[in-house]
Amino acid sequence: MVDGNRDAIARAIDADFGGRPWQETELLEIVPLLGAIRNTSRHLRRWMHDERRDVALPFQPGSAWVRHEPLGVIGIISPWNYPLFLSLGPLVDALAAGNRAMIKPSELTPRFSELLKRMVSDHFDADLIAVETGGVEVAQAFSALPFDHLIFTGSTSVGRKVMQAAASNLTPVTLELGGKSPAVLAPDYSLDKAARSIVLGKFTNAGQTCIAPDYVLIPAGQTDAFAHKIMSRLETAYPAAGSEGGYSNIITTGHRTRLTEAVEEARNAGATILRPSGDYGTKFPPTLVVNAPEECLLLRDEIFGPVLPIVTYETLEEALSFISRRARPLSMYVFTNNRRTAKTILDGAISGGVTLNGTLLHVAQDDLPFGGVGASGMGAYHGRHGFRRMSHARSIFKPGFLNAFEFLGPPFGKLADIAIRILGR
Numbered sequence: 001m002v003d004g005n006r007d008a009i010a011r012a013i014d015a016d017f018g019g020r021p022w023q024e025t026e027l028l029e030i031v032p033l034l035g036a037i038r039n040t041s042r043h044l045r046r047w048m049h050d051e052r053r054d055v056a057l058p059f060q061p062g063s064a065w066v067r068h069e070p071l072g073v074i075g076i077i078s079p080w081n082y083p084l085f086l087s088l089g090p091l092v093d094a095l096a097a098g099n100r101a102m103i104k105p106s107e108l109t110p111r112f113s114e115l116l117k118r119m120v121s122d123h124f125d126a127d128l129i130a131v132e133t134g135g136v137e138v139a140q141a142f143s144a145l146p147f148d149h150l151i152f153t154g155s156t157s158v159g160r161k162v163m164q165a166a167a168s169n170l171t172p173v174t175l176e177l178g179g180k181s182p183a184v185l186a187p188d189y190s191l192d193k194a195a196r197s198i199v200l201g202k203f204t205n206a207g208q209t210c211i212a213p214d215y216v217l218i219p220a221g222q223t224d225a226f227a228h229k230i231m232s233r234l235e236t237a238y239p240a241a242g243s244e245g246g247y248s249n250i251i252t253t254g255h256r257t258r259l260t261e262a263v264e265e266a267r268n269a270g271a272t273i274l275r276p277s278g279d280y281g282t283k284f285p286p287t288l289v290v291n292a293p294e295e296c297l298l299l300r301d302e303i304f305g306p307v308l309p310i311v312t313y314e315t316l317e318e319a320l321s322f323i324s325r326r327a328r329p330l331s332m333y334v335f336t337n338n339r340r341t342a343k344t345i346l347d348g349a350i351s352g353g354v355t356l357n358g359t360l361l362h363v364a365q366d367d368l369p370f371g372g373v374g375a376s377g378m379g380a381y382h383g384r385h386g387f388r389r390m391s392h393a394r395s396i397f398k399p400g401f402l403n404a405f406e407f408l409g410p411p412f413g414k415l416a417d418i419a420i421r422i423l424g425r
């Protein structure tokens with residue numbers, strides 16, 4: 001279904017964004033989704049095997065095992081920023097585990113959502129997979145359905161509402177949320193290489209990526225040089241961003257206004273704003289913000305756009321404390337070639353996932369669990385972790401030919417006394 005509709009998918013998303021390069025849709029949605037399907041098809045038989053478990057001495061010679069069973073019907077609520085990957089990625093895991101699913105895609109990508117509905121109804125029975133389109137009211141009604149599991153990808157604030165709605169049905173949830181994912185540069189690391197990784201992670205999809213580096217922590221004294229490297233990398237990466245469409249648009253004027261206001265707030269508070277010289281036409285240009293005060297919106301809320309604050313630090317402890325004063329982020333990017341420094345940073349700040357000396361790539365590893373921690377979410381999926389998340393691990397015990405436990409009583413006698421004395425030691 002996906003392979004046969006690649007062009008239509010890229011065109012629909014491009015139209016919904018008012019400009020998104022088809023290469024971004026291929027590289028960040030279609031390719032990883034097909035990879036996930038391939039990985040799951042290859043390994044599913046093994047993941048499904050019953051798992052033998054240890055049996056303690058008093059229950060020998062019994063046997064114990066875990067059987068992975070479908071949960072039932074999985075609800076999937078997805079956001080607009082990667083509308084294909086974040087609706088069908090969870091679906092791969094849900095179907096692999098033997099479930100049926102209902103998907104509620106975002107109202108902010110109406111062309112894609114209609115295409116998804118059509119594709120799914122052309123390829124699957126409605127009682128196996130159903131797509132429900134609509135706005136917030138439909139989303140609210142959807143999250144109140146008595147699913148056997150609900151996987152929600154979106155903002156932390158809506159995640160709270162979804163969990164509340166699910167609670168009334170005792171529906172377990174997986175929440176894939178957002179947050180302020182930091183990139184930390186240690187003094188030893190090449191600014192050139194870090195700038196390349198950060199430009200890719202931050203400005204792809206115009207920063208509208210849940211795991212994009214939200215801000216960068218830089219050792220004092222390296223800010224100007226780093227800003228310069230970012231600028232020159234941007235000029236190489238997006239030579240004709242506005243006209244050729246190599247650079248994405250912001251999804252709505254509302255989102256754009258929020259970004260403009262946040263940058264203006266920082267400027268008025270004394271921050272320096274830097275932008276590359278390229279022609280970005282009507283698109284929101286990549287923006288560096290240096291020395292914004294900590295209480296600015298840009299350093300408080302998730303940015304979710306092509307605006308990169310640079311925050312300087314004197315000591316690593318100071319950098320770690322800056323991260324820890326904020327809610328637990330979805331991702332963290334650590335740039336250092338020194339193993340001790342990497343360990344200090346990993347030990348000193350919590351995040352859902354990490355890429356070392358790069359950005360974004362932990363999400364692309366089929367065998368790593370993907371998910372947040374604290375305010376950035378709960379529960380992880382992808383590959384075998386997703387299979388497990390959407391399965392019920394059913395415990396099964398079978399006594400052996402001799403079921404010693406049953407000889408202990410009642411009525412309780414000497415044997416029970418001996419067993420209590422020996423086993424209770």
Ligand code: NAD
Nearest residue numbers: 078079080105106139140143154155158161176177178210
């Ligand atoms: P959003 O929370 O506004 O919307 C997500 C979905 O929730 C949409 O389908 C929407 O219709 C639905 N929804 C809206 N109100 C609802 C309600 N009251 N009850 C139930 N459902 C409701 O998020 P968004 O703007 O589409 O996406 C951006 C956010 O998503 C960012 O915070 C980003 O970090 C996060 N995100 C996280 C991941 C991840 O994998 N962790 C991936 C992408 C985006």
